[in-house]
Amino acid sequence: MRLISVIILSALFICASNSVYSDEPLKRPKTDAMLFGHVTSGEEHIPFATIVIEGTTIASAADATGHFKMANLPEGKQTIVVSAVGYKTLKEEVMLEANKSTTFFAELEPDNIGIEQVVVSADRNEKNRKETPTIVNSINPKLFQRTQNVTLSEGLNFSPGLRMENNCQNCGFSQVRMNGLEGPYSQILINSRPIFSGLAGVYGLELIPSNMIERVEVIRGGGSSMYGSNAIAGTINLITKDPITNRFSAGVSQSFTGVANNYEASDDYNIKLNGSLISDDFKTGLSIFGFHRKRDPFDANDDGFSELSSIENVTLGARIFQRVSSRGKITFDYFHINEFRRGGNKFDMPLHEADIAESVEHKINSGALNFDLLLREHDKFSAFLSAQGVNRDSYYGAEQDPSAYGLTDDLTYSTGIQYIRHLHNLVFSEAAITAGLEANGSVLTDEKPGYYDPEENLQHSSTLVADQKMETQAGFLQSEWEIDKVVVSAGVRFDHYKIEDQTRDSQSITGDVLSPRINFMYNIFDNFQFRAGYARGFRAPQIFDEDLHIETSGSRQVLHRNANDLKQESSNSFTASLDFSNFNGGWQYQLLVEGFYTHLNNPFANEYGTPDENGVVIYTRVNAEKGAKVQGVNLEFNASPSNWFQLQSGFTFQKSRYEEPQEFNETRFFRTPDTYGYISLNYSPAPYFNAAITGNYTGPMLIPYFGPQLENPEEGKLNKSGSFFDAGIKLSYDIKITENVIVQLNSGIKNITNSYQNDFDSGINRDPAYIYGPLNPRTFYFGVKIGNM
Structure with a gap:
């Protein structure tokens, strides 16, 4: 709380001192x-x-x-x-x-593949992508449209080093892996703020509609260490839509999931609305968005139990800005998500009367207030306050269990100040210094409510499952020098964290972490850059997303716990890359080769317990005695001869290994293929017609299996999956209604060849975590969109 007071007082001091540091008064004369x-x-x-x-x-x-x-x-x-x-x-x-x-x-000159796109994630300030010493990849709205991505999750498959996966047949718990590391190793940001909580992150990537997002910026590896804990693998920064002019669009689409000989297809229906308004003097702007989705459950093997859960989602949000002077701006963001999802069977019955039911209802309210003030010629001061509240009603149960209901409340906040100062000379050249203070925290309670058992004529009281509070105070300092062809960025971040767990004899864990980072870029030629970087990162021993998800079957229920002596995990990350881009005649092309190496110290690993008399299995997170290594190469190739054709592609070769055998006497990371990649082709022979072809490749991987097909399900078995190639096509046609309004008709197929898992576990005793490969089977869709697009 003391740091929060310092942040607020500093912000007030800077604002009060505006007349000292700014060349202009707050009110600009006409x-x-x-x-x-x-x-x-x-x-x-x-x-x-x-x-x-x-x-x-x-x-x-x-x-x-x-x-x-x-x-x-x-x-x-x-x-x-x-x-x-x-x-x-x-x-x-x-x-x-x-x-x-x-x-x-x-x-303007065309830049169809984003070679010189402006990004903000590299050093928390807007900059041309080619000028940043850290590689930043951007996923823009055009790619979301070409791949018919309803939510954020599917679009993340189209960035080098990223791969989305579904981890549960029952409820669709999903995560993104970056450079071979699990979801909790990546920091999810909303407008550069870490308020996407662990609870929201369980299903969050499928909660966020794609029409809410202006673009997604991805930093892989240690270059993201300035964003704090959980950024070992990298950061995924969601930039929401900014109002720039008076615009509107509305669209509706219908999908049929599982169109194959032995499947009964399920419906997936969604509506999207977007609009923005700007005042005549451009001092005030408002953008709004709305989203509604209804998806029926999908049963891939006709056993009566779903492989894809049912979903009903309603999302509303807005962004408002007010320019308070020619050099000052206030921005307010808000969105509300209400989603209900359910997996299992007997969907027409109450949850506790189904054989298996995994269900959650999220009510998420997220808001952010940001103040930006430009000072001197190029300096900038920012103050921000962000918060997210999550209320979750859940049911994870089997065999008509009335005690499987749960109530979870989570509040996450982030506040801070940041100052960017440009100096004509610092040590040996002109430099830009970025400094800031942050206070982040969360308060989470999880309980099972009481219930009445009529057979025993007994009232069961409520049970507190988790009561955790986490606070982090942080400060960071970074300087960037540019000397002829060389750009050097060096910085350090200090985090002090405190975790209190009231459910474990008031257990309290504290830690102080110093995370240095250095990045280097050498412009071999104007269109050929070499980059290298090093950074330390850490991951605190708190409750993460997978702890708040329960795998349920008729024979076992998996719960995740932290070991009492669990220590923080730390990392040393190294990256090096060659980035070549060129404009040759009408052609633009880019080739990136990036090597990455991350060594994990005290890495988190799971110890699998055995079922007790009630079938409850505890997966205990412990520190492996030795470390782990993640290393590989990301390749990216993009090309475009003109605005009528674009090619985007990426491929990853990697190895993720513990330095000593873990479960099943295996050193390889589970659910982590050594090869994966994507391709996207876009063809527009005429302004009103567009054809897009996309594909995702997933290589073989190791999948643990604990199911009824085994003689001893408690011991489990390690299976190796095959490889998959998920190809899709989309066609769209624009019809001009008026000078400014267009109606777009579109249709397409996802996963044309139905490259999909064919050995799902079945029945009430199935292992719901035995799921891998592409997110969806073959899917047909069509849609209509109208707007001044």
Whole structure:
């Protein structure tokens, strides 16, 4: 709490000192200096391009015809920055005079594969991707549309080193693996803030609708250590949609999951709404989004038990900004998710009357307040407060168990300040310093409510399962130097964490962690960069997502626990890469080769217990006596001859190994293939027609099995899966209704060859965790979308 007070007081001090550090007062006098123009590329006008006065918060956007106007601008020589998705950012100086109009025509060059895209995740500040010493990959809305991704989860398969997987037949608990490491090793951020809690993360990647997201930025490996705990594998930063102009879109789609000879297909229906409004003076903006999804359960092997759960999701959200001066801006974000999912059987019966039922209902409220103030010529101060509340009603039970209901409440918060200072000389050259303070925390309670047993005529009282509180205070300092062809970024982060568990004799764990990082980039040529980096990371021994998910069958119920002497896990990560990109005639292409190596100290591993008389099995998380190594190579190749054709692809070769045998006397990580990759082809022979072909490859992997097909299910068996290639195609056709409004018709197939697991466990005693391979079987879909797109 003391650090929170320091953060708030610092923010107030900086704001009060604005007149000292800023060259402009908060209220900008009217100048009647105006800027008119249009944005084009070749002979085509670019709609909705963003126009910004550099060094201020003044911004506008082109309309649907590519034209714009801006009024009451600051006098003198100003730098105009024009950007649009799929084009290189343009910077050009113009002279603005009071009571006069200036005409400005912007001609943008295509950048169809995002070579020079602006990103924010590398050092918490906007920067051209080619100029960052850390590799940042971006997944944009176009790729979500081409792959018909309803939620965030499926889209993450289309970034190098990332792979989504389903871990439960009953309820669809999923996670993303980055560079071979499990989901909890990756930090999920929303607008660069770590408020995506462990509880929300159990099903969170499938909770978030794709129309909520402007883009996803991915940093692999140690370059993400400045974001704190759980960023050993990397970070996934969800950037939400910003209002830039008056726009709207609405769409509806219908899918049929499991279209094959021996499947009974299930329906998956969704509606998406998006809109934004901007005031005439561009000082106030509002964007809103809505999402509704209803998916029926899917049974792949006709045993009466689902392999994909039923889902009903309603999500609403908004982002509002207010420019408080030419150099100050306040932004507020909010979204609410209400989702109910259920897996098992007897879906028309109450939960406790089914043979197996795994069900959760989430009510998530998330909000964030951010204040940005530009100081001096290039400096920037930011203060933020984010919070997320999760209320979860759950049922994980079998054999009509009335005691399997659960209630979980979780509050996560993050607050802090950040200051970016540009110095003309620091030690040996010009430098940019980024410093900040953060306070993060969470409070979680999980209990089983009491119930009345009519057979025993007995009232059972409620049981407290978890009561955990975690607080982290952190400070970070980073400096970046640019000397001729070399860019060096060095930083350090200090975290002090405290974890209190009231369910374990008031157990308290504290730790102090110093996480250094250094990244280096050498521009061999203008279009050829070498990068290398090192970073330390850590993972605190708290409750993570898999602890709050229960695998249930008629014969066993799996619970996850931390060992009493569990210590924090730490890592040393090294990366090196060669990144070549070029514009040759009409062609653009990029080739990235990236090597990664991570050594885990005191790595977390599971000890599998044996079922007790009630069939309860405890998986205990312990520290392996020796470490573990994760190493490999990520390849990425992107190419485009023009805006009518784009190729994006990536492939990973890797090894994840413990340094001593673990369960089943095996050193290899389970559920981790040594090879996986993706490809995406987009073809637009005409402005109104588009064809997209996509594919995901998953190599063989080891899968533990504890099911009734074994002679001794308690001992389990380690199976090796085959490989999969999940290919899809989507066709879309645009119909122009008015000058600004378009109706789009689309249709396609996912997993055309039905490359899908064919040995699912069956029956009430099945092992629900024995699931692997592509997320969905063959699926047909069609949709309609309307808007000024």
